[in-house]
């Protein structure tokens with residue numbers, strides 16, 4: 001059966017927020033016709049999506065069924081020492097939730113309060129946070145939910161390295177907690193939960209939870225994939241439909257060939273922080289002078305569209321660990337025996353398999369001490385006084401350890417086992433922007449990530465790098481720093497990185513002729529490491545700090561936590577949507593995804609995207625005189641096991 005040419009609601013973009021919107025609306029009323037249009041492919045039953053441990057493969061740019069779109073800075077950045085940053089965004093049904101690292105984190109309560117929008121305080125949103133969760137860990141607070149469609153657990157395996165990390169955190173004053181996602185804790189470490197169903201071992205992506213579940217039991221949700229929404233169709237300022245094009249322009253002599261679908265009640269844009277502003281601009285909603293230059297008819301003059309782009313900034317530092325450590329390096333390197341073993345394990349008992357984990361076992365949220373603040377310079381201290389001081393629930397840095405090295409590719413790494421310290425800055429003050437360069441939906445936009453364009457962002461990253469080094473050195477498994485993935489300190493500096501010790505190297509390559517050659521500068525041969533003797537922190541000179549800052553400029557990356565380009569704030573302050581997510585100056589048009597965040601959130605952002613979707617669904621259903629139907633449709637592949645009850649059943 002073909003798709004209808006007219007429906008009630010069109011949702012453009014099938015990321016987490018779009019899936020929640022489409023699924024909740026369609027399930028609320030089987031008479032409501034809802035169409036979800038997604039630029040990427042369908043994720044249903046894709047084994048590269050649902051097996052959690054292989055998510056890095058989905059970031060490969062192989063040209064066939066790419067699951068991400070890669071945005072590269074249009075200009076060299078003077079703040080990154082002439083580099084251009086790259087920000088990959090999801091391009092598949094489920095959006096980021098189909099390819100992300102599956103780390104479960106939630107924003108601090110004050111983050112939502114700081115939106116300063118009626119209906120959006122943490123207190124207002126708490127019932128929705130609970131409604132979306134199927135929390136499968138024990139807990140001692142009342143902020144989690146147990147009957148929702150999105151499963152959260154520790155995954156199949158927690159390794160000894162995670163515990164090693166937590167003990168080392170404690171040694172430098174970061175206490176252990178059993179739940180730092182309680183919306184309040186900002187200085188503690190924990191075993192990090194994951195968007196993985198502990199009963200099936202599968203990833204909890206938003207399409208399976210909200211869309212496939214509804215399509216399995218109802219017929220009023222229409223899904224169109226591999227279709228890119230080019231623009232919203234307006235009659236006057238009222239949105240009455242959308243035009244979309246094939247996601248690749250291989251037909252029609254590369255001309256733009258649009259298909260039009262009409263929407264009787266509302267058009268919802270959920271194409272993500274980098275997708276939604278482009279659709280708005282192509283539709284005539286944005287900065288009027290810029291649109292006129294591109295010959296686009298102006299529907300609503302909103303100069304804020306595409307501005308105030310935000311992310312979290314990460315730097316990855318890689319540490320060697322003992323040969324006995326349970327890392328996944330050989331699996332990722334392509335060692336055939338290891339791959340065979342891990343894939344076989346998944347086939348027989350996915351719920352316990354090593355691949356039913358993201359190999360990210362533990363992490364922390366931290367705030368600096370008074371002493372540490374003194375070393376962080378006037379720019380950051382000014383920000384601290386304004387932004388953090390009176391909000392004790394706001395962490396400055398979140399960090400996790402990963403049981404393998406995450407760099408560009410394993411083929412560039414020496415043999416051995418690694419962990420990656422992956423720390424990210426939660427509230428950068430730097431801002432970027434994205435704008436279309438043409439009305440043609442296939443043309444690359446102008447993109448400026450804005451990374452590090454404010455000096456205040458350097459000090460907290462420098463501080464967090466030092467912290468993670470102190471933790472690594474105190475881990476029993478620690479065997480040195482992979483010098484190529486650390487700042488280039490002067491070789492004579494006491495802070496200079498120290499790579500693998502010769503004893504461990506010999507164990508790793510017993511027949512290697514060159515192990516132990518001492519050439520002075522390539523690496524500093526060292527005695528075997530002994531974490532029990534590490535009691536003092538390293539000292540850094542001004543020159544060392546400069547080396548760290550240069551390294552940050554050279555290597556700081558996206559955390560794929562894009563937000564903020566269609567902010568929910570007053571129109572006269574550059575806002576794009578109001579508190580009901582309606583686009584200013586238009587009718588029947590809402591934006592529902594992370595582009596609406598007026599300020600940053602201290603979290604890996606999947607939970608926030610789901611929450612924005614849940615809130616958007618409530619608002620639109622209210623406009624239509626309807627209500628969310630609970631519980632949501634049964635999630636495919638998420639059976640409640642017979643025998644042992646799931647956490648939600650015992651509560």
Ligand SMILES: Cc1cc2nc3c(=O)[nH]c(=O)nc-3n(C[C@H](O)[C@H](O)[C@H](O)COP(=O)(O)OP(=O)(O)OC[C@H]3O[C@@H](n4cnc5c(N)ncnc54)[C@H](O)[C@@H]3O)c2cc1C
Pocket residue numbers: 012013014015016017018037038039040059088089090091092093094095096097099100101102103104105227228229230270271272273275276279559560561562593594595603604605606607609
């Ligand atoms: C590699 C990666 C790792 C991440 N790791 C984590 C993690 O571990 N934990 C966590 O909490 N968060 C993580 N995130 C972030 C999280 O996944 C995102 O914040 C979240 O997916 C954002 O949801 P969204 O609905 O706003 O938009 P998106 O997820 O960006 O979805 C937008 C959707 O719209 C589609 N689209 C875009 N343009 C168009 C168009 N013109 N027409 C039709 N469709 C269009 C895209 O294909 C995409 O599917 C990660 C993200 C990525 C990419």
